[in-house]
Amino acid sequence: AKVNYPEEFAGFAIVDTKDWNKPKYTTYKPKQFGDYDIDIEIECCGLCGSDIMTAKGGDHGWGSITLPQVVGHEIIGKVIKTGPKVTLHKLGDRVGLGAQAFACLDCNRCKHGNEQYCPHTVTTYDGVYPDGYVSQGGYASHVRAHEYMCFPIPEKLDSIHAASLCCAGLTVFSPLKRYIPKNLPEGQVPKVAIVGLGGLGHLAVQFCKALGAEPYVFSRTDNKKEQSFKLGATGFVTTGTEGWEKPFFDQFDLILNCAIGLSGLNIDAFLSILKVEGRFCSVGLPAADEKYNVSPFTFFGNGSCLCSSALGSREEAVELFQMAAENNIVPWVETVPISEENCQTALTRAWDGDVRYRFVFTEFDKAFGT
Ligand code: NDP
Ligand code: ZN
Numbered sequence: 001a002k003v004n005y006p007e008e009f010a011g012f013a014i015v016d017t018k019d020w021n022k023p024k025y026t027t028y029k030p031k032q033f034g035d036y037d038i039d040i041e042i043e044c045c046g047l048c049g050s051d052i053m054t055a056k057g058g059d060h061g062w063g064s065i066t067l068p069q070v071v072g073h074e075i076i077g078k079v080i081k082t083g084p085k086v087t088l089h090k091l092g093d094r095v096g097l098g099a100q101a102f103a104c105l106d107c108n109r110c111k112h113g114n115e116q117y118c119p120h121t122v123t124t125y126d127g128v129y130p131d132g133y134v135s136q137g138g139y140a141s142h143v144r145a146h147e148y149m150c151f152p153i154p155e156k157l158d159s160i161h162a163a164s165l166c167c168a169g170l171t172v173f174s175p176l177k178r179y180i181p182k183n184l185p186e187g188q189v190p191k192v193a194i195v196g197l198g199g200l201g202h203l204a205v206q207f208c209k210a211l212g213a214e215p216y217v218f219s220r221t222d223n224k225k226e227q228s229f230k231l232g233a234t235g236f237v238t239t240g241t242e243g244w245e246k247p248f249f250d251q252f253d254l255i256l257n258c259a260i261g262l263s264g265l266n267i268d269a270f271l272s273i274l275k276v277e278g279r280f281c282s283v284g285l286p287a288a289d290e291k292y293n294v295s296p297f298t299f300f301g302n303g304s305c306l307c308s309s310a311l312g313s314r315e316e317a318v319e320l321f322q323m324a325a326e327n328n329i330v331p332w333v334e335t336v337p338i339s340e341e342n343c344q345t346a347l348t349r350a351w352d353g354d355v356r357y358r359f360v361f362t363e364f365d366k367a368f369g370t
Helices: 049-055 159-179 199-210 225-231 267-272 296-300 314-327 340-351 364-368
Strands: 009-013 024-028 037-046 075-082 094-097 100-102 142-146 150-152 191-195 214-219 235-238 252-257 274-282 305-308 333-337 358-362
Touching: 009 142, 037 094, 037 159, 037 364, 049 340, 075 142, 075 159, 094 159, 150 314, 159 199, 159 252, 159 274, 159 314, 159 333, 159 358, 191 199, 199 214, 199 225, 199 314, 214 225, 225 235, 267 274, 267 296, 333 340, 340 358
Parallel strands: 100 142, 191 214, 191 252, 214 235, 252 274, 274 305, 333 358
Antiparallel strands: 009 024, 037 075, 037 142, 037 358, 075 094, 094 150
């Protein structure tokens, strides 16, 4: 079918959280066009673990969602319409959009490079605009977003690779950039534990190295050992065996948790491998009903701390695309032409951990007649 743009956008939408992996073709009205908005005709879109957790909604996902819901927030496409106040992009530009579609750009956080924490933030999908409109994501013909949230993409990067950098890449780059210690004694190289080798984790390994630290992969099985070293890891640790943490006592400056679940994580063991005042930072976000089980005594042993990190800022995004282009940081992707059937296959396989390491939907022009 040919999408009836600009009146309507078309996409593959979750219609029932029980059928989280069976999106259906649908059409919908875009949000009201704002002065700073741009319309992107989508070329490709990555499949993020967040798409799955959102789609599962109240059924062991992140909680209730608005249906029908088009997910997808690793978007690359072409600018085909610009609002009257847009200055950052021109018609025809290739741009990327990650998981955030709007911020006020006026509050204290926005003014200090932390717009990902803006209290008025609207996420790319299942986010609510002030007028009540619920945002729809990138498994779609088009997406409309604030110009500031859309990133210019260096020519050197292929679209299918740039896609995953928009969410997975930025989400790991921001905390690595902020939390890898910069003032270690002469001759010491920071050591970072990357937990969970999936879409986010495999990019964390590459960016960690480019930022001058040593990445060690911590994975539940040894299936990904060889690939971890190919990605540039200094070390590989399997966390499936009792006592795995013992040899690593007091070794790590930072732990970046990229796991989508908590069941396979022994927090006490992980915190024990941190140096004094080390940090366990989680970008992984498990289902809403999963909680850490940890005593203050665990932190008492080394003054360590626990935090989360959300997405990244525009400034960080621009820097990360530059770094990816210069250091040849390339997501490992499997492309799939977008369709109902392929959405189902890819979502199912991604949830089963059966992808190395990111699905990217392609051939949007064929699916939507754009
Ligand atoms: P993937 O499915 O690609 O990777 C997740 C990895 O987590 C797996 O490869 C696996 O690694 C590990 N894992 C899976 N299940 C469990 C479990 N039960 N216990 C412990 N580890 C497990 O997901 P993504 O990389 O796309 O996303 C990872 C997480 O990051 C998700 O929760 C996602 O929602 C979140 N996210 C957060 C963002 C933020 O701003 N903070 C932005 C984007 C995503 P292994 O086999 O090596 O153990
Ligand atoms: Zn994401």
